Amino acid sequence: MTAPACGIDFGTSNSTVGLADATGARLIAVEGTQPTIPTAVFLDTETAEASFGRAAIAAYTGGEDGRLMRGLKSTLGSPLIRETTRLGSRLISFREVVARFMGHLRARLDAETGTPLTSVVLGRPVHFVDDDAQGDAAAQSVLEDIARDLGFRDIAFQFEPIAAALHYESSVTAEELVLVADIGGGTSDFSILRVSPTLARHPDRAGDILANHGIRVGGTDLDRLLSLAEVMPHLGFGSSVRQGKSLMPRHYYIDLATWVRINMVYTARTLTELRQIAREADAPDRIARLIRVIETRRGHALAMLVEEAKIALTEAEATRLSLTSICGGPNPVIRRDRFEEAIAAPLDRIGTALATTLAQAGLAPAQIGTVFLTGGSAHLPALHRLAGQLFPGTRIATGDMLGSVGTGLALDARRRFG
Numbered sequence: 001m002t003a004p005a006c007g008i009d010f011g012t013s014n015s016t017v018g019l020a021d022a023t024g025a026r027l028i029a030v031e032g033t034q035p036t037i038p039t040a041v042f043l044d045t046e047t048a049e050a051s052f053g054r055a056a057i058a059a060y061t062g063g064e065d066g067r068l069m070r071g072l073k074s075t076l077g078s079p080l081i082r083e084t085t086r087l088g089s090r091l092i093s094f095r096e097v098v099a100r101f102m103g104h105l106r107a108r109l110d111a112e113t114g115t116p117l118t119s120v121v122l123g124r125p126v127h128f129v130d131d132d133a134q135g136d137a138a139a140q141s142v143l144e145d146i147a148r149d150l151g152f153r154d155i156a157f158q159f160e161p162i163a164a165a166l167h168y169e170s171s172v173t174a175e176e177l178v179l180v181a182d183i184g185g186g187t188s189d190f191s192i193l194r195v196s197p198t199l200a201r202h203p204d205r206a207g208d209i210l211a212n213h214g215i216r217v218g219g220t221d222l223d224r225l226l227s228l229a230e231v232m233p234h235l236g237f238g239s240s241v242r243q244g245k246s247l248m249p250r251h252y253y254i255d256l257a258t259w260v261r262i263n264m265v266y267t268a269r270t271l272t273e274l275r276q277i278a279r280e281a282d283a284p285d286r287i288a289r290l291i292r293v294i295e296t297r298r299g300h301a302l303a304m305l306v307e308e309a310k311i312a313l314t315e316a317e318a319t320r321l322s323l324t325s326i327c328g329g330p331n332p333v334i335r336r337d338r339f340e341e342a343i344a345a346p347l348d349r350i351g352t353a354l355a356t357t358l359a360q361a362g363l364a365p366a367q368i369g370t371v372f373l374t375g376g377s378a379h380l381p382a383l384h385r386l387a388g389q390l391f392p393g394t395r396i397a398t399g400d401m402l403g404s405v406g407t408g409l410a411l412d413a414r415r416r417f418g
Contacts (some may be wrong), residue, residue: 004113005418007163007409008105009123010143012073012185013219013376014402015039015101017109018410020418024170025410027403028112030105031055036402039185040070041101045088050097052104060300068300071220071259072098074186077128077139085263099146106150119154121413122147123405125187126159126214156416159212160184161191163408164374168399169195170411176369177210179391181354182405183375183383186221188350189214190357192368203415211360215353217346219310219377220259226334227257227306229342231321234329235293236286241277248277252290257306262299270294289327298326309334314379340382351386370395374404 004019014036016027027035031053042056043049044066051059060068067087075081075094084091110116128139140157147155161180168178175196182189194208202208228237237253240246252270255261271294278287293299305321312319313336323329340347358365371387371394373379378401387396400407 002418003115003117005121005410005413005416006109006117006119007121007123007158007406007411007413008102008109008147009160009163009406009409010073010102010105011039011123011376011402011405012071012187013039014185015105016403016406017105017112018403018406018408018413019112020410020414022418025167025407025414027406028108030108037105038070039072039101040068041072041097042066042068043087043092043097048087048090048092050100050104052101057304061304067263069094069097069260069263070300070303071186072101074220074260076142077132077135080260081139081142095142095146098142099149102146103150116151118152119413119417120147120152121156121158121163121409121416123160123163123409124157125184125216126161126189126191126212127187127216130216154417156413158409158412159189159191159214160405161189161212161214162193162209163406163412164372164399164404165191165193165195165408166200166411167404167408168370168372168397169193169197169200171399172196175199177363177367178370178372179354179357179368180372180374181350181378181383181387183350183373183377183380184218185376186216186218187214188217188353188375190353192357192361192363205415210363211357213353213357213360215349217349219375221346222343222377222380223259223303223306223310224254224257225342225346226310226339227303228253230309230332230334230338231302231306231323232257234286234323234332235290235327236281236283239281239283239286241282242280243282248281248287256290256293256299256302259303262303265294265299266297286329289323289329292327302326310339313339314381336381343382347382347386350383351390354387354390365391365394368394370397373398374401376401 007018031037037053040056042059129135161182165180192211232253318335
């Protein structure tokens with residue numbers, strides 16, 4: 001009996017593991033019965049033992065003593081992957097944290113198959129890093145080395161939007177050109193492919209791929225901008241010091257609003273600096289809220305509230321954010337129009353990237369049969385409006401927002417290794 005083929009989608013916000021055989025592809029349960037797992041690790045301060053996904057978030061929100069880490073994929077291709085973070089008396093490298101999380105996915109895979117698989121297709125963005133080929137190659141190399149350490153011998157990579165297109169192809173009934181926009185947590189990636197039921201059976205699809213493009217813009221960037229625009233001002237962002245002679249330093253707020261950098265502000269030095277600044281602040285009550293967040297290490301809880309607000313604004317025109325329990329602040333109402341105003345710049349970049357992808361393929365918008373939106377942020381109304389404006393009259397489709405890439409990677413693994 002032929003072993004199933006495996007694909008792993010290590011995502012910025014969520015991750016999946018897919019298996020494919022002659023009958024098709026499916027996602028396996030990676031946390032309890034769930035086929036998706038938040039890409040989150042909680043490390044216990046005393047033992048350095050790790051919990052993953054929803055369990056990691058629950059440990060943090062439950063007040064356990066330790067450190068929560070999210071947005072781990074964003075460390076690939078950046079200097080952070082070589083840096084360490086303090087956990088009690090220990091120093092833990094970001095690479096080790098990524099390896100622990102990938103090890104959890106490997107353990108779930110082994111439990112599912114009963115026999116360790118040695119071949120895998122790993123998903124990757126078109127560009128881990130914008131305009132940096134060396135950093136891009138380094139990011140893939142780190143991920144490959146971790147996979148090899150976990151027992152995989154045959155390791156291939158596939159662009160995430162192409163994997164999503166292979167998943168989409170399983171539902172089509174006729175040949176068409178599809179533009180896939182995978183709006184993930186850390187990157188936005190775009191591909192144009194020719195798909196059909198007949199082409200899906202071909203072993204070599206290189207000739208069907210007409211364009212690939214990607215930018216380092218994703219859902220975590222939208223979270224950061226929403227936080228800076230609507231939340232951080234209540235903690236003193238943009239407020240003045242010394243009777244208007246200067247403004248509060250920006251870097252505390254940028255770190256606190258950026259998932260992968262939140263832990264950086266949990267230092268005695270930061271608290272000492274802020275207490276000194278607070279003496280001259282023109283809005284000392286707001287700086288006191290910032291100090292409270294850092295003292296109690298509630299930065300991740302704050303970021304979770306922002307993420308929840310972003311998701312709520314998909315359906316609602318406004319939502320209320322409760323800051324009282326975290327920092328004693330107000331409970332402001334956040335409106336969708338103000339959120340969309342805050343994220344105007346990254347939306348413009350996504351629009352430009354879509355146009356660039358189309359130009360690479362030498363196509364006009366009317367030649368695209370379907371624009372397939374996937375990824376955790378693909379449900380945003382502003383993104384759907386953008387796609388409609390750029391591709392008037394073209395069908396806009398959505399699929400499994402969090403699972404299409406993992407399923408497509410498994411299908412690609414079956415083609416390569418099955």
